[in-house]
Amino acid sequence: MEASWQYTGTEPIKIKKFLQSLGMGHRLFNDIKKGQGEFLVDHRPVRPTTKILPNQPLTIRVNPxxxxxxxxxxxxxxxxxxxxxxxxxxxxxxxxxxxxxxxxxxxxxxxxxxxxxxxxxxxxxxxxxxxxxxxxxxxxxxxxxxxxxxxxxxxxxxxHQMVKEYTALVGGHLTKDHGIIDKPIARVAGQVQRVVSAEGQPASTEYWVEAEGTGWTRIRVRLHTGRTHQIRVHFAAIGHPLLGDALYGGDTSQGDHQLLHASRLAFRDPFSQRRLSFTSPLPASFTKIMI
CATH class of the missing domain: 3.30.2350.10 (Pseudouridine synthase)
Known part of the structure; x- marks a missing residue:
């Protein structure tokens, strides 16, 4: 596997620092350093301690x-x-x-x-x-x-620099059109579900109300942390469990699973340095309720 970047800085920089600025983890750098690949500057193999000069290309070759x-x-x-x-x-x-x-x-x-x-x-x-x-x-x-x-x-x-947004249908109507739920989430010993608990890990969920209907509200949700079942736990904790979510007390009369959909994903591509963003349309399980 091979990847290349052009260094556009104004001062010499060590290979490791440059690759770290692009996002490379310590483990991969050390693997290459120990012989599982090689570093090339201006298409010539160099030591890991080499400094790159402005406008020089850096290439890494890594064993599959x-x-x-x-x-x-x-x-x-x-x-x-x-x-x-x-x-x-x-x-x-x-x-x-x-x-x-x-x-x-x-x-x-x-x-x-x-x-x-x-x-x-x-x-x-x-x-x-x-x-x-x-x-x-x-x-x-x-x-x-x-x-x-x-x-x-x-x-x-x-x-948590990636943008992960979800669309959900929750029961009832929320009192605010926009809010942040900051409630720690903990495991339940021997069980699948999680609970809000002072002994849990910090968890932050931001939401925006997008539409309302009889007995439901459609919300856009952005995660600022990544706890298991975070969205499901947080909205159940404020009295608005997701429709179809039997595990957390949601209304199952119109569906057999939680109405939660990962509708947007965005991140910075560390290879091209471009921002990539994608969306996914809502499935029929959502639209049949919102008619």
């Missing part, structure tokens, strides 16, 4: 990551919204699991992407899911097609 033998290959349908050499954006339907686990070992999005890349003769690429969704939540997922991309995006994930 071995395929994961524990991930089965699936050729089930996959809706690809966007694809380039480094990324795939997938529109996941509700009811499909993101990654394999003890109860679901095949047919997940990761299995399907693995099969898709093999069909594209991309055998040197091992996909990594950068964002994940609950099985019954549909919408946009970001996939890194190789471990270099996974490393380059890690900083944006850790610092």
């Amino acid at each position: 990551e071995p395929a994961d033998p524990t991930v089965a290959v699936s050729h089930d349908p996959l809706q690809v919204v966007y694809e380039d050499d480094n990324w795939m954006v997938i529109d996941k339907p509700a009811g499909v699991t993101s990654i394999p686990g003890p109860s679901v070992t095949n047919g997940t999005i990761l299995n399907r992407v693995t099969g898709y890349l093999l069909d594209q003769q991309s055998s040197d690429q091992r996909p990594h899911l950068i964002t994940r969704l609950d099985r019954d939540t549909g919408g946009l997922l970001l996939v890194a097609k190789h471990h270099v991309a996974s490393s380059m995006i890690s900083q944006q994930v850790q610092q």
